[in-house]
Amino acid sequence: MTLTVAQMTLAIMPELLMIVLAGVLIVISIINRDKCKQVLGCITAGGMILAIVSAFLFAMPKAEPILMWGGMLRLDSVTFVFRLIFLFGAAVTAIFSCTEETIRCRPEFYMMLVFSTLGMSLMAASCDLIMLFLAIETASIPLYVMAGIKVKEEKSVEAGLKYFLFGGMSSAIMVYGFSLIYGFSGTTQLFDIAQGVIAQQVPLAGVVVAVVLVLAGFAFKISAAPFHFWAPDVYEGAPTSVTGFLSTASKAAGFAALIRVLMILFDANSAEVWQALIAALAVASMFTGNLVAIPQKNIKRLLAYSSIAQAGYILVGLTSHSTLGVSGAIYYLMAYLVTNLALFAIVGWIGRKTGSDSLAAYAGLSKRSPGLALAMLIGLLSLGGIPPFGGFFAKLLVFGAAVESGWAWLAIVGVINSVIGLYYYLRVLKIMYVDEPAENTPLKVKEPLWLIGLILCLVLVTVMGVVLAPWFGISNWAAIGF
Amino acid sequence: MIPLYWYLLLAALIFCIGLFGVITRRNSVGILISIELMLNAANINLLAFWRYLYAETGDLRGQVFVIIIFVVAAAEAAVGLAMIISAYRQKQTVVANEIDTMKG
Numbered sequence: 001m002t003l004t005v006a007q008m009t010l011a012i013m014p015e016l017l018m019i020v021l022a023g024v025l026i027v028i029s030i031i032n033r034d035k036c037k038q039v040l041g042c043i044t045a046g047g048m049i050l051a052i053v054s055a056f057l058f059a060m061p062k063a064e065p066i067l068m069w070g071g072m073l074r075l076d077s078v079t080f081v082f083r084l085i086f087l088f089g090a091a092v093t094a095i096f097s098c099t100e101e102t103i104r105c106r107p108e109f110y111m112m113l114v115f116s117t118l119g120m121s122l123m124a125a126s127c128d129l130i131m132l133f134l135a136i137e138t139a140s141i142p143l144y145v146m147a148g149i150k151v152k153e154e155k156s157v158e159a160g161l162k163y164f165l166f167g168g169m170s171s172a173i174m175v176y177g178f179s180l181i182y183g184f185s186g187t188t189q190l191f192d193i194a195q196g197v198i199a200q201q202v203p204l205a206g207v208v209v210a211v212v213l214v215l216a217g218f219a220f221k222i223s224a225a226p227f228h229f230w231a232p233d234v235y236e237g238a239p240t241s242v243t244g245f246l247s248t249a250s251k252a253a254g255f256a257a258l259i260r261v262l263m264i265l266f267d268a269n270s271a272e273v274w275q276a277l278i279a280a281l282a283v284a285s286m287f288t289g290n291l292v293a294i295p296q297k298n299i300k301r302l303l304a305y306s307s308i309a310q311a312g313y314i315l316v317g318l319t320s321h322s323t324l325g326v327s328g329a330i331y332y333l334m335a336y337l338v339t340n341l342a343l344f345a346i347v348g349w350i351g352r353k354t355g356s357d358s359l360a361a362y363a364g365l366s367k368r369s370p371g372l373a374l375a376m377l378i379g380l381l382s383l384g385g386i387p388p389f390g391g392f393f394a395k396l397l398v399f400g401a402a403v404e405s406g407w408a409w410l411a412i413v414g415v416i417n418s419v420i421g422l423y424y425y426l427r428v429l430k431i432m433y434v435d436e437p438a439e440n441t442p443l444k445v446k447e448p449l450w451l452i453g454l455i456l457c458l459v460l461v462t463v464m465g466v467v468l469a470p471w472f473g474i475s476n477w478a479a480i481g482f
Numbered sequence: 483m484i485p486l487y488w489y490l491l492l493a494a495l496i497f498c499i500g501l502f503g504v505i506t507r508r509n510s511v512g513i514l515i516s517i518e519l520m521l522n523a524a525n526i527n528l529l530a531f532w533r534y535l536y537a538e539t540g541d542l543r544g545q546v547f548v549i550i551i552f553v554v555a556a557a558e559a560a561v562g563l564a565m566i567i568s569a570y571r572q573k574q575t576v577v578a579n580e581i582d583t584m585k586g
Binding site (some may be wrong): 130144155160161165168237 | 497513520550564566582
């Protein structure tokens with residue numbers, strides 16, 4: 001079954017709307033850039049919500065997955081679910097950015113956010129190496145700019161430069177891998193590559209080299225060890241709302257493309273080529289992230305190392321190469337999205353009020369602002385995998401999938417790491433609830449929009465931990481679509 | 483005619499020089515140049531494969547891929563140079579080792 005041009009255009013309606021939204025923001029940036037408070041963030045979030053609505057109206061996947069635009073994109077449940085994840089993440093990020101004085105009046109910041117979301121959405125949809133490379137760069141280049149957008153702050157500039165240099169290197173490595181894959185198979189269409197490689201009788205060593213190069217590029221995007229060096233510095237230096245977006249949506253986009261490439265290129269019989277590599281990445285990420293997080297004194301760095309460890313847990317789900325594993329990974333990404341967005345929102349808010357991101361600034365937070373301390377508690381317990389929060393089911397699903405497909409040792413390593421992780425999450429909670437605050441002035445939230453975004457995220461974290469069925473249904477639906 | 487392997491070797495060599503440069507160079511502009519070298523290695527690979535193996539079929543994917551890489555490399559260089567200038571304004575240096583406020 002093929003689609004007409006009109007149908008194909010409707011199928012990418014959310015992406016087209018994002019381009020229009022970016023255009024509107026450009027025009028605003030020309031006309032007026034001083035007289036604004038929260039208008040820009042609201043316009044961006046509103047546009048994102050409009051795109052979500054249009055996705056439901058026009059871009060619903062058909063019963064059978066369909067390739068469109070000459071095999072470049074695929075209309076299926078994966079595209080649909082991940083698009084919603086990115087749009088939601090971007091809308092919430094836009095709302096949180098409204099409260100950061102230095103960036104809330106800069107239309108170009110929101111424009112970059114929109115373009116980056118557009119790239120991520122195409123990353124999840126692309127089924128062709130050319131399109132995939134273009135989408136990855138469309139998602140990444142705006143992120144470099146967003147990380148370095150505070151040009152008057154040393155740390156932000158440094159974060160942007162570091163992110164750019166590491167990112168450029170990793171995409172160059174990945175595209176070299178793509179060029180080898182093209183040479184071996186004679187095609188760039190993901191679905192034809194496996195056959196092409198068999199027809200050309202390429203030696204296994206060549207395939208392994210290409211896979212390693214491509215995996216290295218993806219490992220950078222999802223900040224898995226040993227390609228994680230950029231993450232702590234970039235997370236610390238970038239504006240906090242950008243950090244939230246980077247650690248969630250960007251990571252989810254990397255995983256979407258990675259899962260797509262691995263699932264299509266290798267069937268169940270040839271999965272051993274990459275399973276051991278992914279398992280090694282998972283173990284390295286979990287241990288590096290959790291062990292290095294323990295001595296950290298800066299909350300953003302601590303969350304950065306925690307996010308490296310989380311990438312490890314998600315990779316455990318991938319290693320099992322089963323529908324359960326992949327849907328566990330997608331569930332994990334959804335739970336992680338809302339959890340980390342909420343956590344970084346609080347971290348950013350407290351950073352602005354106290355002027356510090358160090359753990360010492362959180363001493364006695366429960367006495368200064370019981371509400372925020374509770375919100376922080378929910379987020380950290382969800383990251384630690386404690387019921388009744390989303391992180392619990394997420395961990396349960398990925399470890400369960402690993403055991404089911406014979407990777408029991410990997411699940412055990414994962415559980416050990418969860419315990420290590422819990423240690424430093426609880427340490428932050430101890431600082432917040434037991435330690436005496438340095439000063440006793442109560443902290444009051446005066447930004448209603450920001451509060452709505454935060455509460456929305458926290459409600460979702462809790463709902464995902466209490467009601468499993470609908471969320472698992474969504475992630476399972478997406479996992480079948482690969 | 484020069485065999486395909488020579489082109490592939492050349493590309494691999496340029497890729498390794500680029501990777502070595504990224505790892506060892508301390509100047510941000512030097513690292514940027516090395517990244518461009520790596521991208522061009524991929525371009526040589528793509529064009530050589532296309533010309534030797536797949537040109538007769540009339541399939542243009544190899545060439546299209548190269549053009550897309552050109553465009554992306556240009557965009558990346560533009561953004562990268564802007565970031566380097568903004569770092570230079572802050573620190574009066576483009577040496578990556580001296581831009582190290584954050585550690586740990």
